[in-house]
Amino acid sequence: MNTQYLIKNAYAILTGLSGDAARSSATDIRIQDGKISALGQLSPEPEDTIVDAKDCVIYPAWVNTHHHLFQSLLKGEPQGLNQSLTSWLASTPYRFRGAFDEATFRIAVRIGLIELLRSGCATVADHHYLYWPNMPFDGAAILFEEAEKLGMRFVLCRGGATQTRGLESELPQALRAEKFEDYMLDVERLVQQYHQKDANAFRKIVMAPTSSLHSTTAQQFRESAKFARQLGIGLHSHLSETVDYLDAAKHKFSMTPVQFCAEHDWVGSDVWFAHLVKLLPEEIKILGQTHTGIAHCPQSNARLGSGIADLVALEHAGMTISIGVDGAASNEAADMLSETHAAWLMQRARKGMLAVPQYDGGLFEGGADAATIEDIVRWGTAGGAKILGLDQVGTIEVGQQADFVLYQLDDPRYFGLHDIAIGPIASGGRAHIKAMFVAGKIVVQDDQIPDVDMKELAWQARQAVQLLQQRTLQVA
Numbered sequence: 093m094n095t096q097y098l099i100k101n102a103y104a105i106l107t108g109l110s111g112d113a114a115r116s117s118a119t120d121i122r123i124q125d126g127k128i129s130a131l132g133q134l135s136p137e138p139e140d141t142i143v144d145a146k147d148c149v150i151y152p153a154w155v156n157t158h159h160h161l162f163q164s165l166l167k168g169e170p171q172g173l174n175q176s177l178t179s180w181l182a183s184t185p186y187r188f189r190g191a192f193d194e195a196t197f198r199i200a201v202r203i204g205l206i207e208l209l210r211s212g213c214a215t216v217a218d219h220h221y222l223y224w225p226n227m228p229f230d231g232a233a234i235l236f237e238e239a240e241k242l243g244m245r246f247v248l249c250r251g252g253a254t255q256t257r258g259l260e261s262e263l264p265q266a267l268r269a270e271k272f273e274d275y276m277l278d279v280e281r282l283v284q285q286y287h288q289k290d291a292n293a294f295r296k297i298v299m300a301p302t303s304s305l306h307s308t309t310a311q312q313f314r315e316s317a318k319f320a321r322q323l324g325i326g327l328h329s330h331l332s333e334t335v336d337y338l339d340a341a342k343h344k345f346s347m348t349p350v351q352f353c354a355e356h357d358w359v360g361s362d363v364w365f366a367h368l369v370k371l372l373p374e375e376i377k378i379l380g381q382t383h384t385g386i387a388h389c390p391q392s393n394a395r396l397g398s399g400i401a402d403l404v405a406l407e408h409a410g411m412t413i414s415i416g417v418d419g420a421a422s423n424e425a426a427d428m429l430s431e432t433h434a435a436w437l438m439q440r441a442r443k444g445m446l447a448v449p450q451y452d453g454g455l456f457e458g459g460a461d462a463a464t465i466e467d468i469v470r471w472g473t474a475g476g477a478k479i480l481g482l483d484q485v486g487t488i489e490v491g492q493q494a495d496f497v498l499y500q501l502d503d504p505r506y507f508g509l510h511d512i513a514i515g516p517i518a519s520g521g522r523a524h525i526k527a528m529f530v531a532g533k534i535v536v537q538d539d540q541i542p543d544v545d546m547k548e549l550a551w552q553a554r555q556a557v558q559l560l561q562q563r564t565l566q567v568a
Contacts, residue, residue, distance in 0.1 A: 094124070094125050094532050095123075095141050095533075096123065096139045097141050097142075097143055097529075097532070098121075098140035098142050098143070099498065100120050100136075100146075101119055102120070102145040102146075102498070103147055103512055103513065104149050104511075104512070104513035105121070105131075105150045106150070106151050106465075106466065106469050106513060107152065107488040107489065108151075109470065114466035114470065118132045119145075120134040121134075121494075122134055124532075126494055127494055128488065128489065128491065128492050129490065131489075131490055143527055147500065147501065147512075148499060149498075149515060150488065151497055151499065152473035152485075152487055152488050152495060153473070153529075154211065154428035154432070154473060154476075155213070155214070155215040155414065155415075155472065155477050155480065155486055156213050156217065156415070156428055156431075156476065157217045157385075157415065157416045157476045157479055158219055158328075158366040158418055159204065159218045159219065159418065159419065160218065160221070160419030161200060161205065161216075162197055162200045162201065162220070163204075163419030163421035164201070164419075164426070165199065165200040165203070165556050166184055166188055167421065167424045168424055169421060171183040172185075176397050176398070177333055178336055180422065184421045184422075185419065186267060188564055189222055189267070190267070190563075196560060197229065198234050201235055202549065203553055204420065205238055205239060205244060206541060206549070207427050208427055208428060209244060209535065209536060210522065210541070211428045211429040211430070212428060212497035212516075212523075212528060213244075214244055214245055214530045214535070215245040215246075215247070215485060216239065217247035217328070217476075218235060218246070218247070218248060218249060219249040219300055219302075219328065220235060220248060220249065220251055221251025223251065223252040223253075223275075224269075224270065225271075232248055232250070232286070235248055236248065240294075243535040245294050245482070245485070245530065246295060247297075247480050248296070248298065249328045250279050250297060250299065250300055251300045251301065252270055252302060252307070253269050253303070253308065254270055254272045254309070255307065255309060275316075276315075279319070279323070279325075283323050289481075291484040291485075292482065292531070293482060296481065297323075298326045298328050299317070299320035299323075299326070299327050301313065302329070304331050304349065304352070304358065305331075305345075305352065307329075310352075310356060314358075317356065317357040320362075321362070326362050326363070326364070326480070327362055327364075328364055328365070328366070329358070329365060330365065330366050331350070331353065331366070331367060331368060332350070332367060332370045332375070333369055333370070333393070334369065334398045334399075348375055350371065350374075351375070359379065359382040360382050360384060361382070361385070363384050363385065364384065364385030364387055366386075366387040366389060367388075367401065368386045368388075369393055369401045370399060376405060379406070379410075380408075380410035380411050382410075383411065383412065384411060384412075385412040385478075386413055387414050387479075388401050388403055388413060388414065388435060388471070389415075389416045389417065389418040389423070390415075390431065390435045390438045391417065391418070391423045391426075391431055392417070392422040393418075394438065400439070402442060403439055403463065403471070404443070404463065412479055414471060414475040414476035414478075414479045415435055415471050416431075417430075417431045427522065429520075429521070429522055430520070430522075431472075433517055433518070435468055435471070435472075436463055436468045436517055439459070440460050440462045442459065442462065443458075443462040444458045444459035445459075447459070465514045465517050465518060468517055473487065474486040474487050493531055493532075494529045494530075496528075497527075497536075498526040498527045498528070499516045499525060499526070500523070501515045501516070501524075502524060503521065503523070503524065505520070505521050525539050526538065526539075
């Protein structure tokens with residue numbers, strides 16, 4: 093039986109909704125049967141367990157829509173640190189992927205999930221592409237097991253490739269392509285074993301070939317979309333992360349990347365793409381008209397020098413916006429508070445870069461109106477939940493799943509704020525979590541995660557990094 097909670101005296105509640113509804117006038121939240129049963133100024137009931145939220149800010153738990161959890165052991169890898177996307181792929185993730193075994197993979201997953209949880213993230217969509225013929229371990233099982241231990245919702249975006257591109261061709265077994273039939277059979281197996289169709293699901297499966305332009309043939313790409321829709325699952329991939337996508341699509345298909353996806357049934361409200369940094373106006377129109385989604389990954393895009401996606405234009409066109417942290421091999425701060433802080437700043441910087449002087453036809457000075465704190469919260473919560481088909485998650489409303497976090501803003505970085513409600517995003521850093529709920533159960537309390545020994549995890553991480561380095565040197 094679920095505990096009935098009453099959260100009292102919150103300084104502010106941001107709801108994940110839009111417009112005037114973005115902030116609630118309530119100070120209290122009641123949880124019953126894993127759901128939000130009441131909002132307002134509430135009197136205690138005999139069944140209530142009281143949680144005092146005085147001086148706390150409450151946000152919906154974050155929904156991370158794009159990650160590569162195995163990369164949590166590849167942070168700051170020297171050979172790829174100052175490389176742009178294509179050379180970075182060869183230098184770091186592709187070079188190391190064959191060095192992972194079951195133990196190192198599990199440690200990487202655990203590190204990434206705990207890092208996210210400590211930022212207030214409850215739902216993770218991992219674009220898991222570590223697949224090759226005759227793999228010695230089941231990465232999907234490990235991912236679901238580790239998420240379940242932490243009480244998190246987990247969406248497995250089943251990546252993989254049925255063909256390789258040039259930078260992979262001379263690399264070992266771990267880079268070899270799967271057969272398309274085997275790939276589709278495994279997706280079907282995963283759906284049967286894990287997928288929950290409910291709007292409050294804890295486990296979902298998504299069709300997610302690693303690269304929309306490079307990982308499959310055009311015919312297989314179309315067939316994968318058809319099969320996904322027959323199975324009733326979503327579709328996800330990388331797209332237009334850099335200008336190389338434009339060059340590759342023109343060279344291979346004589347069209348733009350988005351045109352290629354549209355012609356092969358890879359657009360729609362059940363599809364979302366990571367990045368979408370380099371889009372042409374006609375591509376934005378297609379994506380907007382089809383209500384395709386985006387996982388915006390600003391820190392990775394900045395780290396790799398790829399650019400900044402224009403979220404304001406994409407949302408105006410009709411797209412659904414969400415936020416993802418991407419893999420830690422291209423984002424050494426792979427948590428949702430760092431990511432949302434960056435998203436808030438970069439949208440403003442992007443617009444400001446377009447400003448020109450009035451004498452040259454300029455109409456504005458800067459871009460500070462490009463994205464509000466409330467926009468960022470909505471994109472990082474409700475937007476992500478919508479994209480993942482979790483309609484009972486992502487907002488603080490009566491009847492919704494009780495997935496939310498109480499941030500206790502007691503660090504000097506928050507002192508002096510005229511409105512502490514904006515602190516978790518505007519001030520950066522990692523806010524202290526007084527309590528975090530997922531489906532009405534406490535998963536973090538007083539900034540501690542039950543049964544997690546951080547010192548032990550740190551030691552395991554150091555050992556695993558050394559092991560991966562040694563294995564990579566042996567292969568080289």
